[in-house]
Amino acid sequence: MNNNNIWITVPTYWGDYGTPDNPPCIDFDHPTSPNGEGTLYRTIESLCQLPEDFSLLVVLAVTHKEYLDKSRARVLDILSSFRNKKIYLVTPEDVEQINSFLNLSMLRMDSYGSIRNVQLFIPYCLGAEYIVGIDDDEIIEDNQYLKKVITGLQGKQGPEDWQGPTLTVRVSIESVVLKLWDAWKIFFLKKITS
Numbered sequence: 001m002n003n004n005n006i007w008i009t010v011p012t013y014w015g016d017y018g019t020p021d022n023p024p025c026i027d028f029d030h031p032t033s034p035n036g037e038g039t040l041y042r043t044i045e046s047l048c049q050l051p052e053d054f055s056l057l058v059v060l061a062v063t064h065k066e067y068l069d070k071s072r073a074r075v076l077d078i079l080s081s082f083r084n085k086k087i088y089l090v091t092p093e094d095v096e097q098i099n100s101f102l103n104l105s106m107l108r109m110d111s112y113g114s115i116r117n118v119q120l121f122i123p124y125c126l127g128a129e130y131i132v133g134i135d136d137d138e139i140i141e142d143n144q145y146l147k148k149v150i151t152g153l154q155g156k157q158g159p160e161d162w163q164g165p166t167l168t169v170r171v172s173i174e175s176v177v178l179k180l181w182d183a184w185k186i187f188f189l190k191k192i193t194s
Contacts, residue, residue, distance in 0.1 A: 005129030006054040006150065008047055009119035011112075012040050012136040014071035015063025022064065026110050030137070031063050034070040039137040041078045046140045048082055052147065055086040055126070059118050061109050068092065090122055 013028040032038030040058075047056060060075050062068050072091055079087050092109045095118060099105050107121060108114040116133065123131045130150055134140065142148070 005127060006052060006132070006146065007057060007123035007126075007128040007130070008054055008132045008134055008146075009057045009059060009123060010040070010043060010047075010134050010136050011059045011061060011115050011119060012038075012075060013061050013063070014038075014074070015067045017063070026061065026063055028061070028063060028112075032136075034067050034074055040075065041081070043134065043136050043138055043140075044078065044082055044087070046138075047134065048085055050140065050143060050146050052150075054146065055088065055123070055128075057119065057122055058087065058089050059109075059115055059122075060089060060091045061115055062092065065092075088122075090118060 013031045014034055015026075015028070015031040016033060017031070032040070044056070044058075058075060058079065060068075060072060062071050068091065072089075075089060079089065095107045095109050099107055107118050109118065119133050120131055130153060132146065132149055
């Protein structure tokens with residue numbers, strides 16, 4: 001198993017349910033308040049206990065654009081506790097920049113499905129062979145979890161042997177868009193890791 005090609009992605013949803021005068025731009029079923037604690041820290045902490053080497057992408061979505069700065073600051077504060085890990089953050093602004101660079105409106109952050117596309121696209125462009133999605137309110141207690149998931153993807157075990165929640169994909173995508181991305185991903189990687 002080549003651990004350098006394993007990515008875990010964690011979407012995290014911040015904001016509130018809005019008001020009649022200010023409804024949410026995006027409706028999520030359990031957003032974390034920008035002033036709240038949420039569950040992201042516990043999820044990241046549990047993932048950082050896994051023995052394998054992997055990269056972690058946190059995808060930040062907000063219910064209202066005005067919550068982005070405060071939510072990003074809160075998420076960066078949470079992630080700062082794990083500086084020794086390869087953790088990257090992507091926000092709606094980053095997605096807009098990617099679309100602008102590619103001159104396409106390919107990626108969006110306006111639904112669960114489109115956020116999953118971001119979870120797949122970014123790691124793939126950065127060389128992922130395996131992508132494992134974990135919700136921001138999940139705790140992984142089995143330290144063999146990632147090994148079991150990857151082994152299952154390699155066809156050595158079936159899903160009945162996996163324990164824990166996951167969205168897992170064996171990546172095999174070909175696209176001309178990715179050639180454009182290759183020219184820009186080094187800049188983007190530096191930006192999301194700073």
